[in-house]
Amino acid sequence: QVQLQESGPGLVKPSETLSLSCTVSGGSISNYYWSWIRQPPGKEPEWIGYIYYTGNTNYNPSLKSRVTISVDTSKNQFSLKLSSVTAADTAVYYCARVQRLGELRSWFDPWGQGTLVTVSS
Amino acid sequence: SYMLTQPPSVSVAPGQTATITCGGNSIGYKSVHWYQQKPGQAPVVVVYDDSDRPSGIPERFSGSNSGNTATLTISRVEAGDEADYYCQVWDSSSGHPTVIFGGGTKLTVL
Numbered sequence: 001q002v003q004l005q006e007s008g009p010g011l012v013k014p015s016e017t018l019s020l021s022c023t024v025s026g027g028s029i030s031n032y033y034w035s036w037i038r039q040p041p042g043k044e045p046e047w048i049g050y051i052y053y054t055g056n057t058n059y060n061p062s063l064k065s066r067v068t069i070s071v072d073t074s075k076n077q078f079s080l081k082l083s084s085v086t087a088a089d090t091a092v093y094y095c096a097r098v099q100r101l102g103e104l105r106s107w108f109d110p111w112g113q114g115t116l117v118t119v120s121s
Numbered sequence: 122s123y124m125l126t127q128p129p130s131v132s133v134a135p136g137q138t139a140t141i142t143c144g145g146n147s148i149g150y151k152s153v154h155w156y157q158q159k160p161g162q163a164p165v166v167v168v169y170d171d172s173d174r175p176s177g178i179p180e181r182f183s184g185s186n187s188g189n190t191a192t193l194t195i196s197r198v199e200a201g202d203e204a205d206y207y208c209q210v211w212d213s214s215s216g217h218p219t220v221i222f223g224g225g226t227k228l229t230v231l
């Protein structure tokens with residue numbers, strides 16, 4: 001049974017770069033798409049982007065200029081970098097596996113437990 | 122950009138049927154997925170691709186999708202079903218495939 005675990009700083013200063021990693025256990029990162037999703041307190045989830053194990057990516061256009069998602073198959077990990085953060089980037093950040101029936105029929109399962117990242121000086 | 126509209130809240134007595142809707146322009150042509158999120162936990166998919174159920178999800182959870190409305194139906198509601206529910210689709214109308222989540226519906230079991 002695949003499990004995902006997010007890790008990284010819980011506090012980031014404004015204008016700095018948020019960096020998180022997601023470790024996949026119980027299965028290989030290969031042959032799947034993997035995604036980052038965030039959820040501001042009290043709001044709906046917001047998709048950030050996904051990466052295929054080969055490194056192909058697709059980002060939310062609203063965040064694309066600030067987002068980089070990368071993968072390290074040797075560590076069974078993928079990572080998120082979000083630059084120039086502001087208070088609006090405060091959220092619980094989740095990593096998740098993408099289940100695909102086709103690009104426009106994909107959903108997310110399972111999700112990691114999530115990690116709260118607060119942007120504050 | 123594409124928008125999904127959910128009622129903010131739905132209340133139902135135990136044993137009754139809860140109906141949660143997700144409205145969107147011609148959503149019937151899209152594949153809709155539903156997530157359940159309990160306080161302090163990550164979302165869990167309860168219905169995918171309009172009406173399919175992952176293993177481990179009770180048959181009480183079902184979905185349908187037609188026209189401008191997708192629907193999640195929870196039969197014989199239990200106290201443990203109290204949670205926030207989100208619908209999710211992909212939209213490529215801008216030329217770039219993007220994930221869209223609905224605003225969420227809080228299900229209260231009276």
